[in-house]
Amino acid sequence: MSSPNAPETKLMKAVLEPLLNDFQHWFSRSITLLEAETIDFLGEDEQQNLLARVREAQQLVSASQALFQATDSQAGVDVAVVMSWHQLVHECWNVAIRFRQQQAQAAPDKLTEDN
Template structure:
């Protein structure tokens, strides 16, 4: 049977790295592109949510590493992050539909 620490290292570590990667892509996308299908205020609010999630993730990763990979992350928080990334991915999909030749493959 796999120990809790080993399970956390094998599953949570890579998952946190994935969240870090996708939040960064989402941040760049929202800062660099003009999404004409949502208001500038809605785009800014979404960017602020991504920035807040990045800060939450950074804190969670710090606790995870400081505990020698023995502290997990609240599943409800990770579900919130997942919903946010799905929202960003949908905006990226809509953007690429409108701008198929765009170099922006961000999100």
């Protein structure tokens, strides 16, 4: 195991730590959306499946953060795993964007109906 002051360790801390924090942030936001809203363009099963995948990924990120902390920034995460998390975040972003667009389109319709 290399020294906590080794260049590799500093690089891991500078890159991996904020990346894991970003994943936590986006997975948390996605969970909030998926739990609070009915996403019409997703079937109920599809929405529940996405929610389950996001929760599982969030748990894996938490475990990675704990391991990273416990090993004094010596543990890493396989690139394939990071890429799968990135793809899931991207999928969640697409759902959120489409959901917000539908809400925005419905809002003027609602104003017209109310008048």
